[in-house]
Amino acid sequence: MESNSPKNDGLPSESEVARYLRNHPGFFLNNEDLLTELKITHKTGKAVSLLERQVEVLRERNMDMRGRISSMLDNAQRNDMLFDRSKSLILSLIEARRAEEFSNTLCRYLVSDFDDIDYASLILFADPKRVGGNSLRVVNPEQAQQQIGSLLRSKKAVCGVLRAEELSFLFGKHADHIGSAALMPIEPGSIDGVIAIASKDPQHFKSSMGTLFLEYIAEVVNRTLPKLMKGPFI
Template identity: 90%
Template sequence: MDSASPKKDGLPSETEVARYLRNHPGFFLNNEDLLTELKITHKTGKAVSLLERQVEVLRERNMDMRNRISSMLDNAQRNDLLFERSKTLILSLIEARRAEELSNTLCRHLVSDFEDIDYASLILFADPKRVGGNSLRVVSPEQAQNQIGNLLRGKKSVCGVLRGEELSFLFGKHADHIGSAALMPIQPGNIDGVIGIASKNPQHFKSSMGTIFLEYIADVVNRTLPRLMKGPFL
């Protein structure tokens, strides 16, 4: 039932006209001449015909759709590239024959193959006298806890702007050049460790960003590194 007040001049109300047009979408097909007579105020203040306004709306929607499709294609291309580079990295890690080689391979590929990753490190927390090598960085669990204990507390990936002492521990002499960083705890065998990646761009790694890629790489390291380590950590 129409709740609109009846018109004193006997003409239908706006509500009634709108309902009629909705129920008869082909009305203007039989009355095309009205399309050029109806005027609609454009947002610029200029009055245009209904037909012109419809064309403009369709053009705007078409442009929006094209932008969305273009964005989807760009994302698909980036994902394809990320997949190929991830595959290359994983195959290289699998082929490593020593823990030091795996560490070097991991850091080298992360920096050279992935966009906006300028520095990378792999650090294991264990007794340096029992585990380690010329280029495999191993620090005591106590030192790691003192330096980056806050970052390891949740045993989850961390992304964002880190403190100076945390960056120094993770990336050494490169700390002053880092704008943002991300790290992922790892546990190869029965020891702990961390993978760190960093960018010169302060806006690249944010706390809101996804960490699926980091978790994926960490899982690969957790599976491949133990077999390369000597002593009780096999």
């Protein structure tokens, strides 16, 4: 630990030297001859000149800054792309005239326009005898609870590797080709159900990934699909 007590040799302390150099960053520009005498040791034990070390530090900082800027630009580009594709999806859903058309449009856009989504499904929980259509999938709430009740319990998005019976319920004949999946419950209100998307890649959908997009789509479905439903939705 460095002592703050005055030194008896009349020389400035290390902290005073450091403070002076910090306040006079151009000191070595006017005293270049000193650079040949100053040495600093790496952890490897090899000595290099202060100028070389300074250049190395600046190069490392520059590379780190470039990496951060590149990452920010990549994220900005991905966000722009996600916004454009989300806008196209929402506009197409608004234009749907029937519930079956709405469901088909949603699943088709999710698979064709969004990277790494290989399968998508929309399942509504109601009495199939009262609600349904040729391509609108409706199942009894009791059946949904029996098959995927553990996934719906939190009422939040779930991402990761699902069990075989869960994949079979959500994606039918495609279940054997799925590596990972994500689902978002449609909060009971106007309608009740779930949106599910899947990838062939087991590592794509993870529990740590963000789910804001799925939450947004589920809210859109809950606000727009009921207007296309025929009869009471129970």
